[in-house]
Amino acid sequence: MQLCRFNDNRLGLVEGDRVKDVTAALKILPAAHYPLPTHDLMIANLPAIRAEVEKLAKDATVLALADVALLSPVANPGKIVAAPVNYKKHLEEAQADPQIHHQNQVAEIQRVGLFLKATSSLIGASQDIIIRHPDRRTDHEIELVAIIGTKADRVTREDAMKHVAGYCIGLDITVRGPEERSLRKSIDNYSVMGPYMVTADSVKDPNNLGFELTVNGETRQKANTNDLIIGIADLIVFASAYYTLMPGDLLMTGTPEGVGPIKPGDVIDARIDQLGSMKVKVR
Numbered sequence: 185m186q187l188c189r190f191n192d193n194r195l196g197l198v199e200g201d202r203v204k205d206v207t208a209a210l211k212i213l214p215a216a217h218y219p220l221p222t223h224d225l226m227i228a229n230l231p232a233i234r235a236e237v238e239k240l241a242k243d244a245t246v247l248a249l250a251d252v253a254l255l256s257p258v259a260n261p262g263k264i265v266a267a268p269v270n271y272k273k274h275l276e277e278a279q280a281d282p283q284i285h286h287q288n289q290v291a292e293i294q295r296v297g298l299f300l301k302a303t304s305s306l307i308g309a310s311q312d313i314i315i316r317h318p319d320r321r322t323d324h325e326i327e328l329v330a331i332i333g334t335k336a337d338r339v340t341r342e343d344a345m346k347h348v349a350g351y352c353i354g355l356d357i358t359v360r361g362p363e364e365r366s367l368r369k370s371i372d373n374y375s376v377m378g379p380y381m382v383t384a385d386s387v388k389d390p391n392n393l394g395f396e397l398t399v400n401g402e403t404r405q406k407a408n409t410n411d412l413i414i415g416i417a418d419l420i421v422f423a424s425a426y427y428t429l430m431p432g433d434l435l436m437t438g439t440p441e442g443v444g445p446i447k448p449g450d451v452i453d454a455r456i457d458q459l460g461s462m463k464v465k466v467r
């Protein structure tokens with residue numbers, strides 16, 4: 185199943201180039217009271233939401249996917265967990281280019297560990313990337329994102345994939361420089377998720393997905409998730425050894441070689457096999 189969030193927080197079932205408006209499915213969610221939960225309510229109730237979506241789909245209003253404004257497929261992730269250099273060729277590229285590494289901790293992911301991006305940096309495909317520091321180099325990074333479906337606390341490798349609700353494409357927009365990653369990558373609008381969530385049962389092998397990112401039609405990054413240094417299951421083991429992963433948490437798995445600068449006016453086109461594609465404007 186492919187689920188999008190669009191326009192004014194509506195829920196859509198994506199079928200090919202069409203969207204069925206199934207917003208009424210959200211009525212089954214329990215009322216949230218202060219203090220709000222630290223997980224995403226819709227993802228935490230995904231099996232029930234899916235059952236409702238299937239019921240509503242028959243009589244739903246149909247829209248063209250191209251005509252809706254896409255929001256992040258997850259509204260309220262508690263955490264955005266991200267893997268630094270997790271592709272061998274990107275590690276080599278980063279170590280060779282002082283503009284990328286800036287004497288920062290560019291080393292094997294096993295040694296550097298994971299980092300967090302502020303959830304306030306989250307946007308969807310139709311919400312533009314707004315360059316905040318035009319005087320500094322700002323790069324695109326395309327990444328496979330795993331959406332956590334159920335609470336995961338110190339899980340084993342055998343159980344890890346059971347905690348994945350689905351996948352989407354992520355852009356980890358990054359200011360290069362000497363500061364901590366969490367600062368340079370947490371700028372408003374610098375975590376783009378989209379175009380929609382594809383549930384885990386609809387993705388054949390997440391460890392073998394080809395993907396590509398172009399800027400203004402020129403290919404910059406092209407790789408396959410089978411080149412990940414630490415695969416999805418082991419990333420979940422790694423992350424959950426430190427903090428409990430909650431429904432809706434987003435796990436950005438790292439970017440391959442080919443990172444490069446973007447500037448206002450650029451259009452990024454990002455595509456991952458089985459997960460669709462999205463065009464994102466930079467301004």
Ligand code: MN
Binds near residue numbers: 266267268325436439
């Ligand atoms: Mn990244």
